[in-house]
Amino acid sequence: MKKLAISALILLNTASVMAAPIMRVPNTASSRSVINQLSLDYTSRTPEYIEFVYDERAKQSLIDLGNGNASFFKKTDITNKDADAQFDELRKLNDLGIYHTYQEIVNELTQYSKNYANIANLIEVGTTFEGRTIYGIEIGNKSTKDKVPFLIMGTHHAREWIASEVPMASIKDLLESYTSDDQAKSIVDTSTIVYVPMLNVDGGIYSRTSKAMWRKNRNANNKGGVGVDNNRNYEYKWGVSGASSSPWSDTYKGETPMSENENQAIDKLYQKYKFKSAVSFHSYSELVLWPWGYTSAIQCKDNEIFEKIGTGMSKIMGYRPMQSADLYPAAGDSDDYLYAKYGVLAYTIELGTRFVPSESRVPIINAKGSKALRYFFENARNPFKDVVDTKEYKVLKSLEYTVYALERSELDESTLQDAYEKLAKFSKKEREHGMSTLKMKFRVKKHIESDLKAYSRYKKQNQE
Template sequence: MRVIFLFATIFVAAVLATGHQTHPSMQGMQSLSISYDTPEQFSLLKNYVDDPGFDFVRSTNDLVDVLVTADKIEEFKQLLEEHRMNYTVMIEDVHQLVTEQYIEQQVERRLQARSQDYASGRLSFTYYPNYTEVNEYLTYLTQTYKNIASLITIGNSYEKRSMKVLKLSTGGANKPAIFIDAGIHAREWIAPATALYMVDLMLQNHRDLLTKVDWYVLPVLNPDGYEYTHSSSANRLWRKTRSNTGSTCRGVDGNRNYDMQWMTIGASSDPCSDTYAGPKPFSEVENQHLRDFILTRKGQIKAYLTFHSYGQYILYPWGWTSNVPANEPELVSKLLMNIIASAIMHFVTNNIFTLLSLLFQRNLAIQCAQAIAKSRRTRYTYGTSYNALYPNSGPSDDWAMDKAGIKLSFTYELPGGNYGDLLPASEIKPVGIETFEALKVTHQYVTSKYASH
């Protein structure tokens, strides 16, 4: 064990020496969670968005989480105090945490390499798999469950990595399907791991979920960015794709790149921004492949689920505009008031499809949040992306609902605890188990509404 740990330590020291020229140094970087009360305070915080040394990783209607480099942290804290904004230091030293986790990853990977399970391609879910390990696991599933699992290669990424969709089906025609993707944002490691662990749970103990519904799972939608975050601890916080759009800054925010109100709100035209929407809608080849795969199965796919982190949200369209009051109540007993208000607005615009979809979305989101809470008391907030989290345009869930006609379209922002996107690997199984409860609810809903009986 000591030898393995020493080897991993030396290896990490080597990779930390590379790649810093394109990333802010994590040495002394801190993660802050800041609460604000007034529009003026929020406006002050917005001034720092996309400034060098600041990485706003989460924003809601009353708080923001931001990573701040060592050279800016003390001055920024003083500014917050002067403007009476409360903040909590969530991570004292991002560099130290990332280094420790990188070492733990290497140690656990080598320990698992000694076991027969690992040799066969099976994942232990005790560490976050890289791109190669994800594909090895997918191959393992197709070999172990030959009558159920198959792989569909939907194309190659910008850097020519194959993108594989896992199909789970017991056969039969005209079955409704549920589509799952994860990993569109490279640093959100818990998302692909959760998607894969839920597949593991389904195949081991819940194959009844395959009887009347087919499943399509794309565990890593952004394979280039995801592999980049695994290639060196210095790259751990990379978010975008790895395409070259002609700027000195690489990559596009894949979840701002869909042809749905593209670049209207909550997206950036700056190639160096983490929310850069790209030079045009669907500029990213990875998104093109997903689009083509889903549209080819238009009418069959009844639910679209995309997994992100973090914050414990179940979100549904729209992100670019508000269709319900911003203070939309979360209690089922008050749902009727929202239905009436939404009905008036939507009937005025003759958009009945959107109204019905909104009702489906909200009802199902409530049930899924309740199912998760029963597992280990994790509380999820639910609502439209615009109202429950923040405005954004060009996301995949809006596109899936409007362009692909999928009435049940959800974004899951998985838990991050005090770690944000650096959630320890020990949380993979707990998060997967509780999220699987929501998956079962979605399956039941799709089965009762769309499957033949």
């Protein structure tokens, strides 16, 4: 890895526009602030660092910041001289080598539904902006009842080719092992598993055939930009953090929440199946993540459950488990949405160490991913069954609601007042215990207690 000083940045600025390197900066508050301010296209995040694409737009944006951000530049490394290079060898092949094209996914899902008609069913999930069908497959023994519903998603982001491979490998694993493997048979007999291996079909095809590093879908908007980041378009906390309002940004959140066909398709699937648990595959960073993604101010009230099952999957994968926002707050993702709105135990798994791991690595990732999903199907069947709505749990829900009200994209006074009215019903000791359980950040804790005192005075004055 090469250290990048300011002089090196100047050289890069004069280099060919054909090569867009991937840069790495420490995962600090100042780094996150610059990346968020400029809507830079970050590619990977860990507790230690964030990587982003240093393309022409990023170059100009960073230059425009001026000397005040020299410290940011000095701490930057080059991890990949040309982000597109990782795709080059595969794109020379007609069928992308070990990676699936969209048509190959459709063909395989169709064939599976014919070969295993008693346990597999091809489904049409939705239609894209460019008119393509988003296909999925439903796996489960059609003769058994009371099955537990799961959702497995791949390729929210176009360039993350490996994100389609693990769902496809898991489908193959369960179907081909059904008659010879007791664990696979038990899972299929007692579950309804809906796989959507390539959710962002238009973007996935565009990345494979035109612009390899394309991230978004291909929805043209009336502002001149193309594409919306599907994993910033879900409605829960839409636009609060880590998402851009610029149509030209790779993290563009869309004009309105749930505006995109792909996001609407996932919501319709939930309405039909009422999923208990879900996994969304992405790349890269070798992480298992769970809510909250929109804020690092608190853990979610069910963090202990998320951590237990997430840690189980991470041990199989050899990955690190953690709350998503501990890396970089980003609102509008599938995990927060499914958990907050529908109570789904929802995870993101960031696969590998680059968007398209080498062909020799793919079978290893697929095998571990399929094994992790088997663990998931056995252990996330009714994840919240032991949750009792005690007074302590009610405090946690009230605190979550208060943070939700505080961190809205647009301050809603009525929602905030409602949150404080609910929270004020609990004693200070109960609130403090809840804040400790949620590992609430000190600044947020002080803010809430200060507001509660002001609210109490205001209410008392109105009663006099």
